[in-house]
Amino acid sequence: MSVRETVQRLLDDEGTTYAAEAGIKLENKPAPLYRLLVLALLMSTRIKAELAVSAARELSEFGTAQKMCDATWQQRVDALDRGRYARYDESTSTALGKGAQLLLDRYQGDLRRMRAKADGDLDVLRELLTEVPRIGPVGADIFCREVQLVWPELRPFFDEKALAGARKLGLPTKPERLAEHVEGHDLARLAAALIRA
Structure with a gap:
């Protein structure tokens, strides 16, 4: 399976942000x-x-x-x-x-x-x-990971936990390389999916 296919499957299966799950539009x-x-x-x-x-x-x-x-x-x-x-x-x-x-x-x-x-x-x-x-630093990362949806200057933001998920799945572990496989508005969804992975 290609990187793009793996990323798409992640988005399809686990790509709900935690904010959306909490009912935050x-x-x-x-x-x-x-x-x-x-x-x-x-x-x-x-x-x-x-x-x-x-x-x-x-x-x-x-x-x-x-x-x-x-x-x-x-x-x-x-x-x-x-x-x-x-x-x-x-x-x-x-x-x-x-x-x-x-x-x-x-x-x-x-x-x-x-x-x-x-x-x-x-x-x-x-x-x-x-x-x-x-x-703390973890809470700040969680906020930045999700808020990149509406604050594009933070893109691409993948914290260590999201990058560990990427590593586990054999995906690129440099944020810029990982971001090449999704649209900007999907970066927060991908980060959430990688955390769940």
């Missing part, structure tokens, strides 16, 4: 970008991806930094528990509240302002993302 607007950040925070903990996705769906009622900040600690805990994210619910609720406040204070709750501050520099963006409580 990713657009370059404050609410979906914030919901993606929450998903990245949830996925960066040592917990199954499906539990993080489920918890992100439950937290969607607090789908902006302002709404997350306005929610009580207990409301956030209850949403996490409904999503079966119980192991880390209390500390995660605290981190979500602090992170929402940070985003409001520094960026008026709009991650596009963070994007503008990074000015197309991936390393700067990743550093700014890690200033949000509980978003």
